[in-house]
Amino acid sequence: MTDSRLQSLQQAVPGLRLKSDPADLEHYGRDWTRRWTPAPLAIALPASIEEVQAIVRWANQQQVALVPSGGRTGLSGGAVAANGELVISMERMNKVLAFNAVDRTLTVQPGIALEAVHNAASEHGLAYPVDFAARGSCSIGGNIATNAGGIRVIRYGNTREWIAGLKLVTGTGELLDLNRALIKNSSGYDLRHLVIASEGTLGIVVEATLRLTDPPSPSNVMLLALPSFEVLMQVFAAFRERLQLEAFEFFTDRALHHVLAHGAQKPFDDVHPYYVVTEFASGDEASEAAAMAAFETCMDNGWVSDGVISQSDAQAAQLWRLREGITESLAAYKPYKNDVSVRISAMPAFLAETQALLGQAYPHFEVVWFGHIGDGNLHINVLKPGDVDYPLFVQQCEHVTELLAQALQRCGGSISAEHGIGLVKKGYLGSTRSDAEIAVMRGIRQVLDPNGLMNPGKLFD
Ligand code: MLT
Numbered sequence: 001m002t003d004s005r006l007q008s009l010q011q012a013v014p015g016l017r018l019k020s021d022p023a024d025l026e027h028y029g030r031d032w033t034r035r036w037t038p039a040p041l042a043i044a045l046p047a048s049i050e051e052v053q054a055i056v057r058w059a060n061q062q063q064v065a066l067v068p069s070g071g072r073t074g075l076s077g078g079a080v081a082a083n084g085e086l087v088i089s090m091e092r093m094n095k096v097l098a099f100n101a102v103d104r105t106l107t108v109q110p111g112i113a114l115e116a117v118h119n120a121a122s123e124h125g126l127a128y129p130v131d132f133a134a135r136g137s138c139s140i141g142g143n144i145a146t147n148a149g150g151i152r153v154i155r156y157g158n159t160r161e162w163i164a165g166l167k168l169v170t171g172t173g174e175l176l177d178l179n180r181a182l183i184k185n186s187s188g189y190d191l192r193h194l195v196i197a198s199e200g201t202l203g204i205v206v207e208a209t210l211r212l213t214d215p216p217s218p219s220n221v222m223l224l225a226l227p228s229f230e231v232l233m234q235v236f237a238a239f240r241e242r243l244q245l246e247a248f249e250f251f252t253d254r255a256l257h258h259v260l261a262h263g264a265q266k267p268f269d270d271v272h273p274y275y276v277v278t279e280f281a282s283g284d285e286a287s288e289a290a291a292m293a294a295f296e297t298c299m300d301n302g303w304v305s306d307g308v309i310s311q312s313d314a315q316a317a318q319l320w321r322l323r324e325g326i327t328e329s330l331a332a333y334k335p336y337k338n339d340v341s342v343r344i345s346a347m348p349a350f351l352a353e354t355q356a357l358l359g360q361a362y363p364h365f366e367v368v369w370f371g372h373i374g375d376g377n378l379h380i381n382v383l384k385p386g387d388v389d390y391p392l393f394v395q396q397c398e399h400v401t402e403l404l405a406q407a408l409q410r411c412g413g414s415i416s417a418e419h420g421i422g423l424v425k426k427g428y429l430g431s432t433r434s435d436a437e438i439a440v441m442r443g444i445r446q447v448l449d450p451n452g453l454m455n456p457g458k459l460f461d
């Protein structure tokens with residue numbers, strides 16, 4: 001059965017590269033979530049838009065589900081193929097196609113890594129400012145599929161802000177050229193924005209034109225030690241009102257403990273319960289004085305107990321490693337991840353409620369908090385103890401996520417800030433989207449993917 005389907009695919013798309021070794025099925029069938037056992041039919045590695053279209057048409061004839069696949073660094077199961085789907089890997093479609101100096105755009109194929117986009121932009125004296133720790137492995141197609149955020153959203157926004165145009169192969173194999181990189185385009189629905197964050201459920205992004213900007217001005221990185229959770233938003237306000245913030249991130253002592261165990265350098269002699277890494281534009285006397293004023297205000301009010309400011313690029317990188325190394329340092333614990341957001345104004349109340357809730361709900365699990373506090377986005381990672389079975393651990397975590405989802409619903413937050421819904425959070429979509437909204441989403445999907453073959457089971461059933 002399997003062989004005959006692959007033979008028919010090979011006939012329908014002559015020259016298409018396919019992989020079906022057990023090691024490949026395992027490798028391409030999963031993302032960074034480790035909850036599902038990969039079981040794809042095979043892996044297709046198209047080299048052109050025409051090949052992608054031909055695969056999608058074949059899938060419609062054969063009723064084979066498709067899972068688009070980029071760097072598979074996703075944290076919500078959006079790129080998992082556990083039910084005999086055909087994975088469409090974009091790894092051969094990974095090139096820069098064009099740079100336009102007048103428009104300040106870079107046109108790329110979806111399989112290109114975020115870091116390669118950074119490098120290409122910088123070769124032209126410009127910058128693509130979306131950035132996060134998985135930059136070397138994640139792909140632009142996946143960034144678009146989840147509207148990826150990261151550490152510079154506070155300054156530059158999410159991926160969505162930087163997509164000038166994109167090409168989509170829909171669930172019927174139609175090629176749509178969306179927005180054609182126009183700055184102004186008031187000609188009806190902006191379908192480009194429907195595709196961004198659609199997690200591969202409306203079609204496959206086969207090309208994207210990215211907006212570029214000026215390279216960032218010189219900046220400084222500061223690490224702050226905080227005595228309590230309650231002062232976090234005061235520290236944020238003290239820095240934000242005086243400085244052009246490029247990033248404002250927080251993590252707990254538990255997070256630091258794991259990063260240090262992975263080889264990072266200890267920043268302070270004393271142990272503190274909470275830390276902030278902030279980056280801000282500097283390089284002139286006024287901004288340096290403003291940074292000092294923010295720091296002194298925090299010290300005088302008892303909101304900050306210690307601090308260090310980078311004196312070189314190497315030291316800035318060292319401080320960033322304390323924040324960016326967290327995900328990798330926790331990976332061995334197969335953490336259950338919550339990636340939630342609220343409006344910044346709702347953050348103090350939400351932090352207090354969540355802290356109380358999790359304190360009661362997880363007395364026996366280690367909970368590691370970190371995240372993009374300047375964007376109202378918290379990552380709450382629960383680590384599996386060695387003596388608890390994984391299914392039982394997940395079951396207990398889901399019970400707490402249910403309570404978290406209720407708290408988010410009360411304060412108008414989101415159950416997924418930047419990781420996507422995927423398989424992991426689809427049971428909680430209703431806490432962030434109304435029934436009417438979900439019905440509209442289903443209707444849109446029906447139009448673009450009438451046979452329900454594009455990444456089925458992700459986002460909603
Ligand atoms: C991060 O902010 O480091 C990423 O979203 C990854 C994660 O949450 O583990």
Ligand code: ZN
Binds near residue numbers: 150371372418
């Ligand atoms: Zn994050």
